[in-house]
Amino acid sequence: MARGTAPSKKAGGTPEAPGGSPPERLREILRILGETYPDARCELDFRTPLELLVATILSAQCTDARVNQVTASLFAKYRTAVDYASADPAVFENEIRSTGFFRNKAKNILACCAKLVREFGGAVPRTREELVALPGVGRKTANILLYNAYDIPGFGVDTHVGRVTNRLELVGTEDPERIETAICAILPAEEWGRATHLFIFHGRRTCHAKQPACAGCALRALCSWPGKR
């Protein structure tokens, strides 16, 4: 969890949180975020599920803009899971170096694609269980991939989603899987994917970890985070 996040008391919101019951508050918050960020979407460039899988692994601890710079040439060279699986590790490390943690990311991407070739005929599977069994793929990546590549419901919890949902007292835990469970329990499945990107957009553009832009925040009246500025 990012610094500056005040733990709230329990999942689903607190009695004193402004804006009604947890489902009502969440609905109202998402309505406002939808008006504020009508273009909320995955900001990674991709054309296929495989490209999104690789881009999402590269995006750990890196900006989407940087990942998009790197993948512009990477995706021209590596077109299939076989291409990645047969890549020279040292060459591949160098190609993704600027995304940071490049040794670990290279190891995961090459191993992940080798498994895709071995077990899925080179295709990216469509179930959460199969995705999280791939090297370098956790629940966040799996959920973001399911929604954006296959239009299958998934609520991905990254650092922005964790921070924003805690500050707004929609959840009372810093554990990503518990946050996912708490939100998914009160939000219809068809809204999970869009909600993910609305929270990410809000975290990136307004509710920053260190200096949230509270004065201009559209959710100000619904937020009682003690650190509100």
Ligand code: SF4
């Ligand atoms: S008021 Fe500030 S802390 Fe609350 S949601 Fe908006 S930006 Fe975040």
